[in-house]
Amino acid sequence: MVAELKYEISQNAYIKLVLHALKHKTTAVNGILLGRVNPQNDSVVEIADSVPLFHSNLALLPSLEIALIMIEEHYGSKGLGIVGYFHANERFDDAELGIVAKNIGDHICRYFPQAAIFLLDNKKLEALPMGKDQSPVMQLYIRDASKNWKLAGPDGGSRLVIKEPAANAVLSDYISSEKWQDVVDFDDHLDDIKKDWLNPELFK
Amino acid sequence: MVSKTEETQLNRLENQVDNGGGGAWEYLCLVRKLKVRRSEKVLKYGLSILNDPKQRSALGPEEWTLYEQVAIAAMDCQCLNVAKDCIKALLKKFPESKRVGRLEGMLLEAKGSWAEAEKAYSSLLEDNPLDQVIHKRKVAMAKAQGNISGAIESLNKYLEIFMADHDAWRELAEIYVSLQMYKQAAFCYEELILSQPTVPLYHLAYADVLYTLGGLENLQTSKKYYASTIDLTGGKNTRALLGVCLCTSAIGQVSKGRNKEDKESPELQSLAAKALEKEYRQKADDKLGLLTSALRSLKI
Numbered sequence: 001m002v003a004e005l006k007y008e009i010s011q012n013a014y015i016k017l018v019l020h021a022l023k024h025k026t027t028a029v030n031g032i033l034l035g036r037v038n039p040q041n042d043s044v045v046e047i048a049d050s051v052p053l054f055h056s057n058l059a060l061l062p063s064l065e066i067a068l069i070m071i072e073e074h075y076g077s078k079g080l081g082i083v084g085y086f087h088a089n090e091r092f093d094d095a096e097l098g099i100v101a102k103n104i105g106d107h108i109c110r111y112f113p114q115a116a117i118f119l120l121d122n123k124k125l126e127a128l129p130m131g132k133d134q135s136p137v138m139q140l141y142i143r144d145a146s147k148n149w150k151l152a153g154p155d156g157g158s159r160l161v162i163k164e165p166a167a168n169a170v171l172s173d174y175i176s177s178e179k180w181q182d183v184v185d186f187d188d189h190l191d192d193i194k195k196d197w198l199n200p201e202l203f204k
Numbered sequence: 205m206v207s208k209t210e211e212t213q214l215n216r217l218e219n220q221v222d223n224g225g226g227g228a229w230e231y232l233c234l235v236r237k238l239k240v241r242r243s244e245k246v247l248k249y250g251l252s253i254l255n256d257p258k259q260r261s262a263l264g265p266e267e268w269t270l271y272e273q274v275a276i277a278a279m280d281c282q283c284l285n286v287a288k289d290c291i292k293a294l295l296k297k298f299p300e301s302k303r304v305g306r307l308e309g310m311l312l313e314a315k316g317s318w319a320e321a322e323k324a325y326s327s328l329l330e331d332n333p334l335d336q337v338i339h340k341r342k343v344a345m346a347k348a349q350g351n352i353s354g355a356i357e358s359l360n361k362y363l364e365i366f367m368a369d370h371d372a373w374r375e376l377a378e379i380y381v382s383l384q385m386y387k388q389a390a391f392c393y394e395e396l397i398l399s400q401p402t403v404p405l406y407h408l409a410y411a412d413v414l415y416t417l418g419g420l421e422n423l424q425t426s427k428k429y430y431a432s433t434i435d436l437t438g439g440k441n442t443r444a445l446l447g448v449c450l451c452t453s454a455i456g457q458v459s460k461g462r463n464k465e466d467k468e469s470p471e472l473q474s475l476a477a478k479a480l481e482k483e484y485r486q487k488a489d490d491k492l493g494l495l496t497s498a499l500r501s502l503k504i
Contacts, residue, residue: 026241028382057409059381061416062450063443069498070491090382094350099384190443193488 020052033084088120243280250274427451
């Protein structure tokens with residue numbers, strides 16, 4: 001039986017994805033999670049970085065295929081692989097994992113069977129500035145034995161954690177200063193290749 | 205839908221206003237003309253003009269256009285009190301106006317009072333059954349409530365009457381794509397290409413949809429439309445250039461072992477690859493390595 005996996009996302013990877021969603025409030029957005037299985041503890045998947053992908057036409061293949069090739073190539077040389085997928089729905093009160101997200105998740109599972117999907121939790125995001133909650137504003141989905149995507153069980157809260165405990169405080173600050181304007185995604189790059197989807201200057 | 209030049213112009217103006225260099229009214233007019241959605245900025249700069257009596261009166265009759273623009277932006281940003289005040293001012297000036305009635309309907313939408321908004325729009329439609337904006341508001345309401353199939357149905361009905369509304373065709377196409385109904389999306393883009401054959405965006409979107417549908421015939425047609433996009437954009441569109449390479453690779457995969465009679469000429473993809481490499485070398489030189497290995501893995 002597969003041990004229950006835990007997913008630990010780094011602060012920067014986490015914040016980048018949420019800021020991306022905030023930059024494009026009126027559309028669905030998605031992103032790729034990069035990381036690896038923790039070499040000392042193979043029941044933990046560490047997400048070291050993320051790449052924001054698109055804010056329009058998420059269900060079209062050409063840009064997705066190019067993005068995945070380039071992302072894999074870049075991160076492969078750093079010993080990191082694609083370990084999951086992030087999705088934020090278009091509407092505030094849509095908390096369902098849609099078919100596009102599931103399909104992309106399935107595709108990623110072909111290469112990394114323990115891949116997870118993180119779905120932006122809009123209600124938690126809205127409550128962020130008001131609370132001291134250190135848990136991520138995302139829901140964790142994993143595939144069960146019959147390869148169906150399921151919301152991680154009642155203990156799901158402890159299976160997706162942010163590595164740095166103060167991450168939400170940092171995120172709240174960035175939200176106040178409208179830092180989302182600086183996030184570049186793959187769509188932006190394809191529209192103007194001078195824009196860098198690696199976002200090297202974002203957290204400097 | 206805006207061109208790159210228009211977008212650059214708009215962003216330049218926006219930066220200018222952001223940095224205190226003035227030009228707020230010019231910016232607001234440009235946003236209106238291009239029909240882009242920059243509600244936070246419109247709200248901020250529009251309000252600053254409206255709240256300054258000198259600037260407001262300097263607008264003359266345009267003052268009322270600004271009230272309308274700010275009302276809509278305020279609703280988009282959930283600043284409903286601001287929206288209410290703008291609408292009140294407009295009602296005072298134009299008491300029987302259907303145009304203001306529309307804004308009142310939109311305010312009900314913004315509050316989430318769907319049933320009341322529906323009622324308001326229906327009564328406005330009784331007097332003016334061909335009001336395109338209201339018909340589209342009804343589609344928007346369906347979409348906002350998560351009733352996507354209702355939105356599709358209404359939008360299709362709308363397009364039977366107003367078949368020249370390109371934005372509506374695009375919206376329908378994008379809804380279809382989000383539901384992975386690619387054939388239906390393709391049909392929408394076909395309509396758009398038929399009526400506006402020189403707009404590269406439609407060729408590109410159509411090519412993307414065909415590629416996603418897959419199958420030899422669709423891939424070959426997709427490649428043609430990426431090519432026509434390249435033609436219409438003077439070879440500057442990165443997505444189209446990459447599209448040509450993706451199609452070539454996919455066609456190669458699909459037709460492995462098949463009849464080689466239809467062997468494609470290799471010029472198109474090698475030209476596309478060269479153009480891409482040139483672009484990346486000039487503008488994104490740190491990513492050139494990634495591009496070349498991507499092209500290599502596509503066997504271009």
